[in-house]
Structures are given as structure tokens and as C-alpha cells.
Amino acid sequence: MTGNPDTTLVHDMVRIRAVEEVLADYYRDEQQMRTPTHFSIGQEAPSVGVCAALRPTDLVYTGHRSHAPYLAKGGDLRGMVDELHGRETGCAKGRGGSIHLVDHSVGFAGSAAILGEMIPVAAGAAWAFALTGSGQVAVTFFGDGATEEGVFAETLNFAAVHALPVVFACENNTYSISSPLATRQPAGFGIAARAAAHGVRAREVDGNDVFAVREAAVEAVESARAGGGPVLLELHTYRWREHVGPGWDHDHGYRTAEEIDSWVARCPIRRAADALRPTHPDIDALVTTWTAEHTAEAHDAVRSAKAAPWPDPAELTRGAYGPTA
Amino acid sequence: MTGNPDTTLVHDMVRIRAVEEVLADYYRDEQQMRTPTHFSIGQEAPSVGVCAALRPTDLVYTGHRSHAPYLAKGGDLRGMVDELHGRETGCAKGRGGSIHLVDHSVGFAGSAAILGEMIPVAAGAAWAFALTGSGQVAVTFFGDGATEEGVFAETLNFAAVHALPVVFACENNTYSISSPLATRQPAGFGIAARAAAHGVRAREVDGNDVFAVREAAVEAVESARAGGGPVLLELHTYRWREHVGPGWDHDHGYRTAEEIDSWVARCPIRRAADALRPTHPDIDALVTTWTAEHTAEAHDAVRSAKAAPWPDPAELTRGAYGPTA
Amino acid sequence: MRELTYAQAISEATVQCMADDPAVLVLGEGVDDHKGTFGTTREAFLRYGPGRVVDVPNSENACAGVAIGAASAGLRPLVVHTRADFMFLALDALVNLAAKWRYMYGDQGAVPVVTRGVVGRGWGQGATHSQSPHATFAHYAGLHVAAPASPADAKGMLVQALRGGTPTVLIENRNLYPRTGEVPAEAVAVPFGVGRIARPGTDVTIVAASLMVLEAERAAEQLAACGVEVEVVDVRSLRPLDDRVICESVARTGRLVVADTSWSRYGFAAEVAAVVAENVPEALRAPVRRVTPPDSPAPVSWPLEQAWHPGADALVAACLDLVGHRAAVPALADVAAGFQGPY
Amino acid sequence: MRELTYAQAISEATVQCMADDPAVLVLGEGVDDHKGTFGTTREAFLRYGPGRVVDVPNSENACAGVAIGAASAGLRPLVVHTRADFMFLALDALVNLAAKWRYMYGDQGAVPVVTRGVVGRGWGQGATHSQSPHATFAHYAGLHVAAPASPADAKGMLVQALRGGTPTVLIENRNLYPRTGEVPAEAVAVPFGVGRIARPGTDVTIVAASLMVLEAERAAEQLAACGVEVEVVDVRSLRPLDDRVICESVARTGRLVVADTSWSRYGFAAEVAAVVAENVPEALRAPVRRVTPPDSPAPVSWPLEQAWHPGADALVAACLDLVGHRAAVPALADVAAGFQGPY
Numbered sequence A, B: 001m002t003g004n005p006d007t008t009l010v011h012d013m014v015r016i017r018a019v020e021e022v023l024a025d026y027y028r029d030e031q032q033m034r035t036p037t038h039f040s041i042g043q044e045a046p047s048v049g050v051c052a053a054l055r056p057t058d059l060v061y062t063g064h065r066s067h068a069p070y071l072a073k074g075g076d077l078r079g080m081v082d083e084l085h086g087r088e089t090g091c092a093k094g095r096g097g098s099i100h101l102v103d104h105s106v107g108f109a110g111s112a113a114i115l116g117e118m119i120p121v122a123a124g125a126a127w128a129f130a131l132t133g134s135g136q137v138a139v140t141f142f143g144d145g146a147t148e149e150g151v152f153a154e155t156l157n158f159a160a161v162h163a164l165p166v167v168f169a170c171e172n173n174t175y176s177i178s179s180p181l182a183t184r185q186p187a188g189f190g191i192a193a194r195a196a197a198h199g200v201r202a203r204e205v206d207g208n209d210v211f212a213v214r215e216a217a218v219e220a221v222e223s224a225r226a227g228g229g230p231v232l233l234e235l236h237t238y239r240w241r242e243h244v245g246p247g248w249d250h251d252h253g254y255r256t257a258e259e260i261d262s263w264v265a266r267c268p269i270r271r272a273a274d275a276l277r278p279t280h281p282d283i284d285a286l287v288t289t290w291t292a293e294h295t296a297e298a299h300d301a302v303r304s305a306k307a308a309p310w311p312d313p314a315e316l317t318r319g320a321y322g323p324t325a
Numbered sequence C, D: 001m002r003e004l005t006y007a008q009a010i011s012e013a014t015v016q017c018m019a020d021d022p023a024v025l026v027l028g029e030g031v032d033d034h035k036g037t038f039g040t041t042r043e044a045f046l047r048y049g050p051g052r053v054v055d056v057p058n059s060e061n062a063c064a065g066v067a068i069g070a071a072s073a074g075l076r077p078l079v080v081h082t083r084a085d086f087m088f089l090a091l092d093a094l095v096n097l098a099a100k101w102r103y104m105y106g107d108q109g110a111v112p113v114v115t116r117g118v119v120g121r122g123w124g125q126g127a128t129h130s131q132s133p134h135a136t137f138a139h140y141a142g143l144h145v146a147a148p149a150s151p152a153d154a155k156g157m158l159v160q161a162l163r164g165g166t167p168t169v170l171i172e173n174r175n176l177y178p179r180t181g182e183v184p185a186e187a188v189a190v191p192f193g194v195g196r197i198a199r200p201g202t203d204v205t206i207v208a209a210s211l212m213v214l215e216a217e218r219a220a221e222q223l224a225a226c227g228v229e230v231e232v233v234d235v236r237s238l239r240p241l242d243d244r245v246i247c248e249s250v251a252r253t254g255r256l257v258v259a260d261t262s263w264s265r266y267g268f269a270a271e272v273a274a275v276v277a278e279n280v281p282e283a284l285r286a287p288v289r290r291v292t293p294p295d296s297p298a299p300v301s302w303p304l305e306q307a308w309h310p311g312a313d314a315l316v317a318a319c320l321d322l323v324g325h326r327a328a329v330p331a332l333a334d335v336a337a338g339f340q341g342p343y
């Protein structure tokens, strides 16, 4: 850990990377996490950069690729790993799995697996903030694929009409499962441009440059907080592993090994370290230390999760309904 | 009738106006047309101008405000009036009513009352045309309110990706029932601009200038037919009567009498006549003649509809299912 | 007790809940206009203005999501659809997110959004404006679904929904809006899952909700004149469903007719029949009857529309048939007869 | 006859229909990828390429509408959803437009779009990826809804759908994909509305569709060992529903268990119970039993997931209970046991 805001960004990415790599190995080797899992390995910078701009009371809502924003927002690691193992001690008590992480104590309000579903939800939270004058901001993370859902356009329009304090953080990794952007959206018309046409201020950012992401996010979040209305950040990034699951997918035929390698070469952690090295010559040592530290932390979490209690089938329906009035 | 393309536009608007005014009176006075009815009185130019650019084999799909495009595309008047009266002889055999007009013989493929629903349907027809190389174009009419449905954005994207021969004809009359545009869409961001951001070529047109509409439509339709991809026309116009039903609504509180009057002053028929008068000094006489002729035609149609047979309740479920393989 | 119309009862519940709880707000297309959703949102708009009674864009999916998000942040949104048919566009948000939220996040947090959907025939509304999607919503665990028949229940169940912890869908038949009945002045919640005997009888049980309770009562009156005593059960809510009141009644009468404004198959009528087959099959002295629309979309043409919608006459016929009574009875007046166009 | 897996049968039907009819085309998210929708669209893509097997944007509503439009212009689109849960977003287009098209335009024109939705448990799919929306679609008149259990039916019903004149929803349980069975080499249509006796028996009838037919057969085998003879009825299609095969079986056995992967209330289990209560109530010698998931969303955690999904064991218990048999029987292997992650 460190008090320096720049090295903290690197630390947070390293931690997410280390945790996800450990989880991916266990997931693949032991098949004990019975929940479809979408890793963010290679695309840690959007989560870390955006969440660095947030207060604990700001709320984050995400799609299926949820681990990175959960951890970046400060979500409890044990709670997440226990959840992936389906334990009663999981952050969603084993009911939700990888795609339904939640940690109210740090403002991670929830994730959901139906594409686009959380986008209006974040706008709704922002509406509540605006109506009550709470000064909070809502942020939602989603992918390029989710922007094809009609609810994305509906929400942009709604948020613009009501000038809501919401930041739309689009992680554009150019794929929806195995479908490239080119088969899904017309060439030359970006997501940011679409948002702008709906009256939502938008910026395209190099999503593998964590400092650029943070800078854009700070501007967006503070503008939204000050009543400047919604902002969309289109964060260009890339997923290294397969869409769902722990493996690599060079052999699936939808993208080339060269393409993947070219993005691995643009690793957000390496790039951040490169940028800091002149002023922080100890950055490589720090990365090595942090990697070791959080790899160990992740192994501990998995060990602990495996020892944690399963939910009791007698409580199978607990929480299906709320209390009555 | 006339063979002159310019005066034909005036004629077609006059006919629609005369028919709708007669129908509105009967509707109000006799309550014999038991079907919610959305008149286009005052906004005839978009239908007439766009349909003037179409071939009989091109297909038109519309929303609820269906009479004007139905008639403009050449839909059978008796079929429509019988349908409004719920008769077996109606264009939809009395099953569909005002909001479900259809006339396959002239390429009026159908109308539907769920906002936005027909927009992708037109794109789908265009897709069929593109795949089969039929050379047809599909056109869909809808209002400014329908553009707030997510399916509008989804369809723009789909049509752009596949460069479909579809023309989106948006009749922007600034209201959705009693809700003005300002409460529904952010100021300063037009529908045409949103379409453009989705990769759909778009133009804003004075929708009360039938010649401007035709010119834009000819360009759009022929470009789409030639493989130039989808085009959206945002046609600025105005509805004179209440949203649904035959009356005026100055007293409903959502718009002023002055606003209505200012648009009545911009009557598309009057404007077209004004434009043609220098070259067609007989235009006023023609308008008078046509008005009388089509007023009579409408009265006849109503008389005939009232004498037409009702559907047989024994055939209540006819057409619910298709034949099996 | 003073009488209110069903519409006034809903309006009063809305206004009182808004007064009691600043977190309650109303959103929907045109909720602020001069008609105010058949008069149910007008008073709230006049009192609380556009900040709490909010006209929204034609974006049913996003608006449902926005309501869920607002609820997740502590508000109590009441979403209003002037036709329940538009709710298909909000179905994903309601059944795939709102209904599951509390459970899938491990019983932490809640999104008790309330959605009102107007249904009901009248004036050739046709295939896409005549549906009652109550069974669709009631199939998915996690929602409460109610369809009150009386003004008192319309008020009390809305109050219950706006105070409870479960996302709720309220289905309102527009033909009920002008009906009057005694309504408590205070905002007293009517619990879900407790049906009522709307009329006691001994020969046949008619189970219904919403408008069909009135149709059943009209049928019962007519049948009483023929010496057939019908018990009318108003279930009030579809989920939870009061199995007990249904089964106890059928155990008494031995005959069941289920009335519904939506299709038989996989609908309310199916569920009620199943409850009886599951619990008191031995009580059945005759086959169960479902009085519902035929298996087609709704037509527009007047004579077809009249034939399509099930009403008191069809209930009378079904009951007479069940008791083996062959009398010819005069037709009843159409319950929607007073309704005029255009909408 | 040669054997195919259920997935191969679907693939073969698709390829043969595309060969027979150039108007048939396939669209869906990722239908063109290396997995090819569990292997069901791969062969078609390899043969007919991206012009007829079309990857689409994540726009379920528009894609349904596009398919309807293409059908209105003469094509025969087959829309594929890798999870039926995504179909909620297409529900408006399917139930409010496709289902009603032919009727509301006066029996002129048709939009016989076919939609395949994959359902089924496995690997902690959780609340929003474990649903079977068949009852929702089957409630609305105008659609055909089928849920074939065998490879032969999977092929034949897809052929039927792609040749028929009615929009159709086909629900496929992913746990059926690897199951093998005899499948005719030709593209022979299997009609909707004709159920079959999957196994004859005398003591209890289990009515099921899709995967639950297999569970019922497994239960029947176990029960036969205890001397209880179960008749398994595979309805094959939910709309039209073959009331007769259900009622004739129950008339023989006097006992009914309905099995379903979706909730009891307002679902398939309700409809089947209602059909019996409507037609042959006197045949029932015991209460009807519904073997379905409990009233909560689906959980992720392994032990909860196992408890939530109804299977052969629950059917065995229900049947034994109905016949008053108190024997303890050993638990059966989990039908989804072979399934591994991640998806």
C-alpha cells in the first residue's frame, strides 16, 4: 500500500490482476467455483481509474464483468471469493455468484448479467441523489456490447433530460463474446458520439492508461456532482482471457494471437509503471512486492472460502420476498 | 385528379384532409366508429411527400397515426372506412380497427399501435429486399415520441450495420399525446442528429412543405434503393386535432390556442397552393373542386360502411393461427 | 363510511402516501396531464407538482430500470402505465431484476417499486390494448401481483404496496374507475394474500379478481333468481394467492367456475383450477369451468368485441350448466356499456 | 435408424430446411462462432455462410422485430437465443405483434418467425440464467410453443415450425443437447398439439415436457422397482396442448403429477392440472401434485441449486406419496452431473 495517489492506482491494478490470476487458476484446475465468471485481466485500468474518482458514498452498478469494479470500489475480497465458491459467507450469501456481487458498505450497489439492465438503474439512483440533494454520484460500468441494447439509448435520453449526476463508464474492449465490433456497430460511429447526440457529454479515453482514465473520471464525476449532468466515458481497452471462464482463447478463431499479443504489450500495469519509473524508480520493486502480497492474499481467500460454510438448503427461499408493510 | 406531379401532391393532401374531416365529424356525432382514431389533419404533407417517392411495390409500415400514410400509399378508402366501422368488408376484416390498417395490394404492409414496434419491422422487410435483391425499399412512419423507445436506436444501428434499403420517416409534431418534446428529450439534440450518430444518414425537412418532403424523400428512397443504406428524414410538422379522437383540444391545457393557430396558418395545403399559384393559377379552383369531390367520396364511403355486413361472431377466432405445415 | 370511486380511491392512496413519505414519487407517461391517468394522478400532481409526479419519455424499459435504481437508493417510485400492454417492454426490468434483486443479493437491500397497469375493454381497443398480463407477472417468484375489485381494496392495496418491501404490480381494470364503494378515510393497508368472500352461496363457487368479481356478482344475482346460490370469491391478489379461501369455498359448494379477462391457458383460471385439484379434488362434484376469452387476439369490431370478452352472461351460462339447470335466462346489460370513445 | 444427439438433430433440421427453402435464414448473437450455439448452428454457418447465418447486435427487441419484418416480406427467419432469459426483451415483439399479426390484419399475411430459446440449469447460472419462460409465451393466443424432449422431436418440430404458418417459440433445455436418440434422416415434420405416451403405466401419470420427460422416465424406472407403474406423458407442445392424451392417461391411472422446470403458479403445471380438473375431475383418486421449483429466484450456490431444481428424486417422492407407498428409495444421480463450467 501507499499514500501516493499515482502509485495507488498501480497498486490497485496489480491487486486486481493478482487476485484474478489466482482465481482463474483455481477455477480452471479445481472447478470449485460453480458460477460463470468474467475476468477483467488486461482491462483493470477502467475500474481503477474511475473508482479513484469516487467517494465511498458514491454508488457503482455494473454488468457481468464485475470483479474489477467491485475490488476497485473497495469491495471485500473475502466476500467476493466466498461468493464465487457459493458460500453463505459470500457477499451475496452464495445466492448471486460472480455476476451478482454487492457490497453496500463501500457503495458497490450491485452487478447484473442481463446486458444493459443496470444502466437505467444507475440513472435511477442518480435521480434519487438529485431529488434528495445528497451530493452523491452514480456510476455504471458496461461494455461496448451493452450499448446495442435499446435501454442504453433510452437511459442516455432520460439522464440528459433530467441532467442526472450519473457517469456512464463504457469499457469498449471491441468484443461481445466472440463478435467483433465491426459486425455489430457501423464503422466510424463511436459510442461516445452516440452519447453526445443524446445530449450526454462524452469523452473517448485510452482505457489502458489509468492516469488518463482517472483524469477524465475526476472531471466527469465532479461535473456530474456539481449539477453539470451526465457524462459518458468511452474507455478503449481489451480483454486478454476468454469471454467467460479462466482460459485464453487464441484458438477460438474469432481473434488472432497477434491481436491479443499486441494488447498484452499495452498492459495497463506495465504502461503505468513505465510512466511512473522516472519519478518513482522503485515502482518495479513495488509491483513485485504487491504482486506477491496479493497473490498470497488471494490464495488465503480461496483457502478460507473452501472452509466456509455452505448455505443451508432449509433457507432456499430466504429473501425471495420482503417484509410486508 | 391530374397528371401533373406537383398538383397531384396538393390533390392527395386535399383528399386526405377532406376524408379525415368528414370522418372526424361522423366519429364525434354518431359514435359509430368504435376504434381509437388518430387523425393526421394538419400533418398530411409527410405522408403525401414521402409516398410520392415510392413505387407500388415498396412497402410502408406505420405507427398508430395511420390513415394519412395508408391513403397516400394508395390504400383503398372503402377498406379503411369499413374498417373504422368494424365491418367484415374492412381492410382488416374489422379485426384491426384504425390502428391496424393494411392493404397489401398497394404495398401498405400494416400499422401497429405499440410505439416503435414497426420500426424494426420495416428494417426487417428491407433486409429481405437486400437479401433477395428485389430492388424494393421499405419505409416506416412514426412520431417524435416513438424515437424515445429503445428499439428505435437498436434499429438504426442494425440498419446501418447492414446498410439496409429502409427510410425512416419521422413525423416530428413535437408532442407525444400531451407531453411536449421539452419534457421528453434534451433541448438542442435533434432526432436527425441522433440517427446520424448511429450511422444513418439523416436530414431535417420542413414537414409542412410537401415539395421539400418529396424532394428529400426521392433522394432518400433512390439512394436506399441503390444500396446507399438507410436514411432518416425528420419531418417537422404539427397535429391540429387532439391526440386521439376527432376533437380540437385548445382547452386541454398542454398547448395554447396561439400555438395551434400559428400552425394552422402554416397549413401544408395552403402553403403548397401558394407555391403553385404563380405557375398554376387554377390551383385554388382545383382545391375547391377536389375538396368537394372527396368530401362527397367520404360521405359515400361512410354510408356504404354503415350498410356493410358485420363480422360473424361464429368467426371470432378466425386467423388466430396459421395453417400447419 | 363515505363513498369514493375506484379512481378516487387510488388518487387518495397516492396523495396520502406521498404526504406520509417524502420518498414516494409517481412517474409515467402523461401522469401530469389534465386527464391524470383517468383521474388517479391528477390530485397528486396538483399537490406535489412536476418534481414528484413526473412525466417521462416513452421509454418503458428505462423507466422501469430508473424506478428500480431510485428504489435501490431509497425512494419509493410508483410507475403508472395507461395501458398494461406497454409493460411488456418493461418486463425484463421487472421480472429479471426487480423480482430477483433481494434474493440474488442475499437478502440485502430491496427495490420495492410499485407498477400500476391499466387494463380493460372498451371502444374497440383491439389486440394490443385489451390484454391483462397479470398471470405473466404472477408466474415469476419475487413479485407481488394484485388486482383489486373494490375501491376500498384499490386504496388499501396501493397503500400496502407503497409501504411493503416487495416489488409489486397492480392491475386495474378501467371499467372499475367509475364504480363507487365505501373507502376508509385513513391510509390503511390491505394485506396481499387474503381473499374474501364477496358474496356467500352454496351451489357454485366463482373465483375471480378485479372486474370479473363484479361480473360474478351480477351473475350471482341473476342466478339467485333461478334458485342457484353462487359464492363469489374475490382473491384480491394473485401472488400471493389465498389458496385457502378458494379451497374452503369449493369444499362447501362442490363446483368451481373461474372467471378471467385473460386467456385460460397458463393463466389465472388455470392456477385457480390447479389449486383446487391440488388441495380439494374430492370436493368437486362437477368439472371445473374456465370462463375466459377465446383463443385469439382481441378483435375491434363491436359484435366480435362483445363476443370476445367474457362477462356475466357467460358466467350465468357456465353455472347453470354445472348445476344441470336448463332454464333460459335473459341477457344482462353490458358492463362497459356506458363507455364512449375515443379512448 | 441412426442415432443423433439432440443438438445434432436441431442442426440437421436447420441445414435441411435451409437447403429446401432459400427463404430460411438464422440470426442470433454469436450463431456464427466456433461454438455455434451448442453446436446447433455451426454446420449451417459452415454451409451457408454469414449471409444466411447472421451474427446480430445485442438488440433482442429490434432483432425480433427485424425477423417479423423479414417474415412479412416472405423470408423464414429462425432467431436463436443462447439463453431464453434474453427473450423477455423480445417479448413485446413476439406476443404483441408476431402473435397477433395474422388475426389483427384480418387473416391476411403472416409472420411465421421461429424463435429458439435455450434454458436449463448448470454451473450456478443463477437467477437470471435459469428460467424457462415457456408458460409466458404459451399464455398468449397466436403463438405456437413447443418444448421437445427427444432428438427426433427436436428435429421434427423445428421442421414443422419452419414450414408452418404460425409464429413459434421452441424451448430447448441445454441438458438435452448431448442426449442421443433415433432421428429420421429426412426432414419430416412433427405436428404440434399431439402428445405421446413416453412410457406406459397404470398407477400414476406424470405429465411433462422437455428435460422433465427424461426425469420422469428416470423416476418411473426407479418406481417400477418398487412396484409402482408410472405412465409418462410427453406433451411435446404447450400450445396447442394435447388435452386428450393427458386426460386419457389420468382417466386410466387416477393420479397426476405434473413436472416442470418453471414455477408452479400460473405455469405449465397449473395448466395441466386445470385441464384435468376441467375434463376428468372424477378420475382423480388423489390430489394432483406439482413438482416444480420453489417460490424463489434460482440460487447459484451448489447445494441450493441442487435443491432448487426439481428432478427425478422429487418425482419419485411425489409418486410414492400419491400411491401411499412409504418405502425409502435411494437417490438418483444428478441429470446435470456431467456438466462442467464455465458456462
Ligand SMILES: Cc1ncc(C[n+]2csc(CCOP(=O)(O)OP(=O)(O)O)c2C)c(N)n1
Binding pocket: A038, A064, A065, A113, A114, A115, A142, A143, A144, A145, A146, A147, A171, A173, A175, A176, A177, A243, D029, D058, D060, D086, D089
Ligand atoms: C440481454 C442479453 N443479451 C445477451 C447476453 C449474453 N451476453 C453475456 S455477456 C455478452 C457480451 C457483452 O459484451 P460487452 O457488453 O461488450 O461486455 P464484455 O463482455 O466485452 O465486457 C453477451 C452477449 C446477455 N447476458 N444479456
Ligand SMILES: Cc1ncc(C[n+]2csc(CCOP(=O)(O)OP(=O)(O)O)c2C)c(N)n1
Binding pocket: B064, B065, B113, B114, B115, B142, B143, B144, B145, B146, B147, B171, B173, B175, B176, B177, B243, C029, C058, C060, C086, C089
Ligand atoms: C410502447 C407504448 N407506449 C405508450 C403508448 C401510448 N401512446 C400512444 S400514441 C402516443 C404518443 C406518441 O407520440 P408520437 O410518437 O410523437 O406520435 P404522434 O401521436 O405525435 O403522431 C403514446 C405515448 C403506446 N401506444 N405504446
Ligand SMILES: [Mg+2]
Binding pocket: A143, A144, A145, A171, A172, A173, A174, A175, A176, A177
Ligand atoms: Mg465488449
Ligand SMILES: [Mg+2]
Binding pocket: B143, B144, B145, B171, B172, B173, B174, B175, B176, B177
Ligand atoms: Mg408526436
